[in-house]
Every structure is written in structure tokens, then in C-alpha cells.
Amino acid sequence: MTSTAPVTSGTLAVPDGTLYYEVRGSGPLIALVGAPMDSGPFTPLADLLASDYTVLSSDPRGHGKSVLNNTDEDSTPELRADDLARILTHIGKGPAIVLGSSGGAITGLALAIARPDLVSTLIAHEPPLRELLDNRVELRAQTQEVIDVYNTGDALGAIRKFFAMTGLFMPEEVLQQMFGGERDPHAVESDDFFYRHELHTTSGWEPSLDALRATPTTILIGIGDESADKFCDHTSRALGRELDIEPTLFPGGHGGFMEQPDAFAKRLREVLES
Known part of the structure; x- marks a missing residue:
């Protein structure tokens, strides 16, 4: 069911700029996180989830309506995780379930290391961690x-x-x-x-695997069921092997939540309720 809940938008000042975010719905907090993708493509999924979740989406630094004072500064997973932590703290409805897509999955992993108190469950959907691959x-x-x-x-x-x-x-x-x-x-x-x-600092990020193994955050690794043998299928499975986590399949490909939002939302609910 698609929610008709109103969308509340806001901005949050950070030391080097301003972050844009949207909140809709009511219930447990779930944050939809992309990088470099902004909040817009998450809208269909956010509307579907807002019938029983409070849904947060935001524009990552340097994209959409999030403005940086210095656009020559690199966007690292740690900086984006700090941004997300500030928004979650500002909203005050956490800890959150975090669904991170692509570079947003890497943001979520960095958040699970730095601020596990703010993220109860992380679904890292196709994180592009090239440094885990043999090539x-x-x-x-x-x-x-x-x-x-x-x-x-x-x-x-x-x-x-x-x-x-x-x-x-x-x-x-x-x-x-x-x-x-x-x-x-x-x-x-x-x-x-x-x-x-952003491209090098994101795909070239080397997470502390020991820290990820030790975090109290529940980590799930998502892969699109149409992503077989593609780059992010390989990186996701490599992370799964390192953390001893069997990946969870979601409908569609790398952007399955955009391609098939209804099926993706249904699968996400099944995963979270299991």
C-alpha cells in the first residue's frame, strides 16, 4: 500500500555546509541512503514504506539540495556517515534501520562502525567495495x-x-x-x-573488517537478483565471505528499488520481519 502521508523537508547545518532531508510516514525509523544518488529516486519506495515506517531520505553532500561551502573537499564514507549521524540525531527517532544503496551502502557500513548506537539494522545493498576483489x-x-x-x-x-x-x-x-x-x-x-x-574515495574505501565483525549493528548484505556476475555482485559476495554473511536477494538489479519499488518494498518487509 502506498502512503499518502505528507512529506516534511528540512535542512541541517553542518560544519562545512547544509544537508537536505525528507521525512514521511510514522512508525519505526528507516533511512534510505544513496551516494551519489540523491533522495529523489527513493521517492516511490519511500511512499510505499511510509504506510508503516517513518522514512528518512536525504541528499548526500555535494548532490541535490545539500550544499557544501568547499566543493574541492573529497566526500569520504566517514564524512557521509557523520552527516547521516547528524541528521538521525537531529530527527531524534532512532536508532534507525538503514537501507544503503551502492555508495550509500558504504556510507551505512561506515556508520555501523562509527555510530552503531544510531543504526539497529543495516541492509547494505550492493556496496561497490573494489578493494575486496582480487582484480x-x-x-x-x-x-x-x-x-x-x-x-x-x-x-x-x-x-x-x-x-x-x-x-x-x-x-x-x-x-x-x-x-x-x-x-x-x-x-x-x-x-x-x-x-x-567521490568515485575513488568510495569504491576505494577499505573498511575495518574487524570493526564490522564487532559492531552490534545487525548487518545484512543485499544483492539484486538480476545482478549476477556483475561488479557489485562480486563485491557484495566478497564482503559476505569476509563477514560470514550469506547475501540476501532483492528484486531487480543494482537499482531494483527504482525498477520494481512494489516488489522491493514487499521483499524488504519480509526481510525485516523474519
Whole structure:
């Protein structure tokens, strides 16, 4: 059932900028976390969950409506975890269930290490932890190639290389619409921040596995059932092996919560109630 609960939006000042967040629904708190993705693509899932959860979504630093005073500073998982901790503390309804997607899953892992008191359960959905893979040296070089292509001004070429590296897919006509020709200045700013200050620090993050094993936070690792043999399938399973956690399958691919929000919400409820 989709909630018709009103959405309350707000901003929170942090030492180096301002963070934007949205809250809807009532019940136990669940935070939907992306990086670099902002809160917008989570909206269908958030509306579905708001019938029985208080749902928090937010724009990560440097993206959407979250503004940094210094856009030359790198966005690290630790900084984003601190941002999320500040928002959760500000809302005051925790501890939260955290569903982190992609880079947001890495944010969630960093939060489970730094502030486990704020996150009761973490569902880390397809965290792109390349340093856990045997071919990490090759992947570092490929990541740098993506950034180098972007720095030539070829945003379309960069996203093609990024998708080739990760196994993600988007129809060419959609790629052309989103990354070719005249683009929205805010989208360009977001891309600049991602490629120059976030891609390496996120995919190259090396978590303390001992700290993750010791955290009182319950950690689940999610993988899309259409992600088999892709980059984030490999990284998620590698993390599962390190933590002795059997991954949990969710509908769809890397962005299953966008592709199939109804099925994803149903599966998420099943996982949380089991």
C-alpha cells in the first residue's frame, strides 16, 4: 500500500555546509541512503514504506539540495556517515534501520562502525567495495580511466566507461538524453563532484573488517537478483565471505528499488520481519 502521508523537508547545518532531508510516514525509523544518488529516486519506495515506517531520505553532500561551502573537499564514507549521524540525531527517532544503496551502502557500513548506537539494522545493498576483489589493481586503473575521460569534458564517454566497468546498463538513447548535449547545470555540478571527489574515495574505501565483525549493528548484505556476475555482485559476495554473511536477494538489479519499488518494498518487509 502506498502512503499518502505528507512529506516534511528540512535542512541541517553542518560544519562545512547544509544537508537536505525528507521525512514521511510514522512508525519505526528507516533511512534510505544513496551516494551519489540523491533522495529523489527513493521517492516511490519511500511512499510505499511510509504506510508503516517513518522514512528518512536525504541528499548526500555535494548532490541535490545539500550544499557544501568547499566543493574541492573529497566526500569520504566517514564524512557521509557523520552527516547521516547528524541528521538521525537531529530527527531524534532512532536508532534507525538503514537501507544503503551502492555508495550509500558504504556510507551505512561506515556508520555501523562509527555510530552503531544510531543504526539497529543495516541492509547494505550492493556496496561497490573494489578493494575486496582480487582484480583490484586493474579496477583502480579502470576507475582512473573513467575519471580521465570525464576530465576531458566527455561526460557521455565517461559514463559509458563506468557502465562497462560495473556491468550496468542504460539504453543508448537514455544515455544521450541524460549526458549528451546541453545539460542542467546542477547535474553537471553533481557529476563534477562525483568524478573528482567521490568515485575513488568510495569504491576505494577499505573498511575495518574487524570493526564490522564487532559492531552490534545487525548487518545484512543485499544483492539484486538480476545482478549476477556483475561488479557489485562480486563485491557484495566478497564482503559476505569476509563477514560470514550469506547475501540476501532483492528484486531487480543494482537499482531494483527504482525498477520494481512494489516488489522491493514487499521483499524488504519480509526481510525485516523474519
